[in-house]
Amino acid sequence: xxxxxxxxxxxxxxxxxxxxxxxxxxxxxxxxxxxxxxxxxxxxxxxxxxxxxxxxxxxxxxxxxxxxxxxxxxxxxxxxxxxxxxxxxxxxxxxxxxxxxxxxxxxxxxxxxx
Amino acid sequence: xxxxxxxxxxxxxxxxxxxxxxxxxxxxxxxxxxxxxxxxxxxxxxxxxxxxxxxxxxxxxxxxxxxxxxxxxxxxxxxxxxxxxxxxxxxxxxxxxxxxxxxxxxxxxxxxx
Numbered sequence: 001x002x003x004x005x006x007x008x009x010x011x012x013x014x015x016x017x018x019x020x021x022x023x024x025x026x027x028x029x030x031x032x033x034x035x036x037x038x039x040x041x042x043x044x045x046x047x048x049x050x051x052x053x054x055x056x057x058x059x060x061x062x063x064x065x066x067x068x069x070x071x072x073x074x075x076x077x078x079x080x081x082x083x084x085x086x087x088x089x090x091x092x093x094x095x096x097x098x099x100x101x102x103x104x105x106x107x108x109x110x111x112x113x114x
Numbered sequence: 115x116x117x118x119x120x121x122x123x124x125x126x127x128x129x130x131x132x133x134x135x136x137x138x139x140x141x142x143x144x145x146x147x148x149x150x151x152x153x154x155x156x157x158x159x160x161x162x163x164x165x166x167x168x169x170x171x172x173x174x175x176x177x178x179x180x181x182x183x184x185x186x187x188x189x190x191x192x193x194x195x196x197x198x199x200x201x202x203x204x205x206x207x208x209x210x211x212x213x214x215x216x217x218x219x220x221x222x223x224x225x226x227x
Contacts, residue, residue: 033214041219043158043202048213088155092157094213101163103160104160105157107157108155108157
């Protein structure tokens, strides 16, 4: 079955650590996105990528970094510069930036700072 | 002003009730509108999709778009406890080169037996 796989499901980070969240899709989608979800705040866009080796900052990119070396993969690194990283992180993909179809989401990674 | 406004609720209704969920938006360029359902600790899943104005029905769910008022709605008839989830509206502009969707904050719905 085609879909998006996010791992791990739960992640704990110590203060000052960098952690990387994995996102892999087998839908052959061109565009991929990372969102952060906090209670009562909806989804906020962190980074997005329309094609391999290209990505753009979203609304809250500070303290995060991404790479897009393969079409299937779009990992997100939460760096120590991110002051409040505890949140639910969602990866999504879409057939192409110009499509009018919606996103397919992964099942999310819950990151907690300890 | 946020691009998309959605009352976060929470909304609590008895089984069998008709539920109305709403969003307003400010960007007149938005042309396609979606509703996602998100169960606790899961990723959102696409529930309904509408292009431009009008109504769309799928079983117990009806999506309405009024572009003149910049207002969209999702109606759930004969609500069931399994409908208990957070409902997110989302919308986008087909002419945008960015391809991003803009989301509401989500409305938390509980349907009690």
